[in-house]
Amino acid sequence: MLELKNISYQVDAEGQQRDILHDVSLTIDERFVAITGPNGGGKSTLAKVIAGIITPTAGQILLDGEDITGCSITERAQKGISFAFQQPVRFKGLTVRDLITLAAGRDITVSEACAYLSEVGLCAREYIGREINASLSGGELKRIEIAMIIARGTKLSIFDEPEAGIDLWSFNNLIQVFEKMHEKLGGSILIISHQERILNIADRVIVVADGQIRAQGNREDVLPELLADGATCSVLTDKL
Amino acid sequence: MDKIEKDLLEQVADLHEVPQGAYNIRANGQMAGRNTTENIDIVTKTDKPGIDIIIKPGTKRESVHIPVLLSQSGLQEMVYNDFFVGEGADITIVAGCGIHNGGDEESRHDGIHAFYLAPGARLRYVEKHYGSGDGNGRRVMNPTTIIELGEGAYMEMETTQIKGVTSTIRDTRATLAAGATLIVREKIMTHGQQLAETNFTVDLNGEDASTHLVSRSVAKDESRQVFRSVINGNARCTAHSECDAIIMDEASVSAIPEVTANHLDASLIHEAAIGKIAGEQLTKLMTLGLTEKEAEEQIVSGFLK
Secondary structure: OEEEEEEEEEEEEOOEEEEEEEEEEEEEOOOEEEEEOOOOOOHHHHHHHHHOOOOOOEEEEEEOOEEOOOOOHHHHHHHOEEEEOOOOOOOOOOEHHHHHHHHHOOOOOHHHHHHHHHHOOOOHHHHOOOEOOOOOOHHHHHHHHHHHHHHHOOOEEEEEOOOOOOOHHHHHHHHHHHHHHHHHOOOEEEEEOOOHHHHHOOOEEEEEEOOEEEEEEOHHHHHHHHHHOOOOOHHHHHHO | OOHHHHHHHHHHHOOOOOOOOEEEEEEOOEEEEEEOOOOEEEEEOOOOOEEEEEEOOOOEEEEEEEEEEEOOOOOEEEEEEEEEEOOOOEEEEEEEEEEEOOOOOOEEEEEEEEEEEOOOOEEEEEEEEEEEOOOOOOEEEOOEEEEEEOOOOEEEEEEEEEEOOOEEEEEEEEEEOOOOEEEEEEEEEEOOOOEEEEEEEEEEOOOOEEEEEEEEEEEOOOOEEEEEEEEEEOOOEEEEEEEEEEEOOOOEEEEEEEEEEOOOOEEEEEEEEEEOOOHHHHHHHHOOOOOHHHHHHHHHHHHOO
16 A cells, blocks of 8 residues: 655756655555546656655655655665656666566566567567667557566556557557456556547546645546546637 | 686687687687688788688588687787688678786787678677776777678678677778678677767678668766767768667666768667666566566666677
8 A cells, every 4th residue: 555645846946946746645555546647747757756766855655654755766665665657767788687676576487578579568588688769660660668667566557658659459458458458457556648448448538737635435436526627628618 | 628718708709619610719819729621711810919811712511610719817918810711702701809807907909800701791790898806907908990892702701799798899890792681780798887888880892782780789877978970971871870878777778879961871770778677577577577677677688788
């Protein structure tokens, strides 16, 4: 179970204090929680705060009751938090197999590594020896990123917009990956997404906007509200 | 051969014992072993230190090992090795130099290797440089490689210097006839106060000659590296040179490309990228549970793999 208590994150923007996150409190113990909301609303920042990449200016983070606010990225990873980046990182020289092995945290056989890649719909034999460099497409990198999270199999897996940079056709397959992962991964999945189909399979949907939690609940309650406003530009509605 | 020499041999040639096939082992300025085969002859030069390696036309699937070991502190030598690879031959040559300097005097090996490939010959040339020893004496290696590729000849050169060489100036000069191909892969890591300078000069003289130079390097601590590549396209030809360096600590790296097209159909490309390890690469590996130091090691060893 992950608990965020009064998390705030302020930055200094041209001499003015700006709240990226403001007093966010949240408990995640379901299997599948989705965070959605407008761009620039603080979703990715929230994910990075949980993974330890960003240090909040105030508040507390607890994992299974243990205060991890002061823990480094490495310590949190070791305690069971995984984070799939919105924009996967390229590595010259490191191969897909190297990264899957590092993710698994132990020496794995080629067939084990291949099994993880097959989970995300990649033909393993073609990919296992490839370098994580510019020769891989955005969609391929995204799948490898997800395969790494599956290989880790930790109690909390965070995905930052897994659909970003993936074509629609690939995305349809990816939904199935998440549906399956939902069944497979023992722990909780926290996924940032704009995709209705992802929100549809979530146990709970949280709307983050302007650095705050605007709404949360099951999808039946939150989705109609979300689609009713927010999506339309206020300048446009004013004109109408 | 003593423990130190065996260790050097393993580092520079991946050899535990004397190799299969043709070989010439030079230890502390003396010949420590030689074997020739029906197709590969090794002859000691009479006018200067060094050897001639003569490979008969059509020789296939054979290898030549010519490791050089220096374990006597203060030894300095200049050696000339000439390789004549006959028409249509297809072979591998493994050279390497290991210096163990446990004393305070400078140990130095300057090797001048000249490769003459007859038309249609193919060669894979592997060269490793390694230094060890805890003495204050400098470990210096200045390899010069001269390459002349005949029509349609193909040469692949892998040169690696990962550890322990105080100072190195590596000169490689190549001329390519029509249809010849030269591929060079260089890997260098420097640390401490080390200096590594690489100079490539490639003249593409014949139609459809091509070359690809790839240098990957890591400069740590206060070490300095200079990568200079001069490519002259004198006919219809293609060339690609790439210098990719990771800089760490207080190190410095320069990449100085010079590409000259003297023919309308010469197509020459140079790419150079120097930078520190990207923060997001470290972050990614840390989210997999690695410490920052472990992440750095993984990135560096993958880069130089």
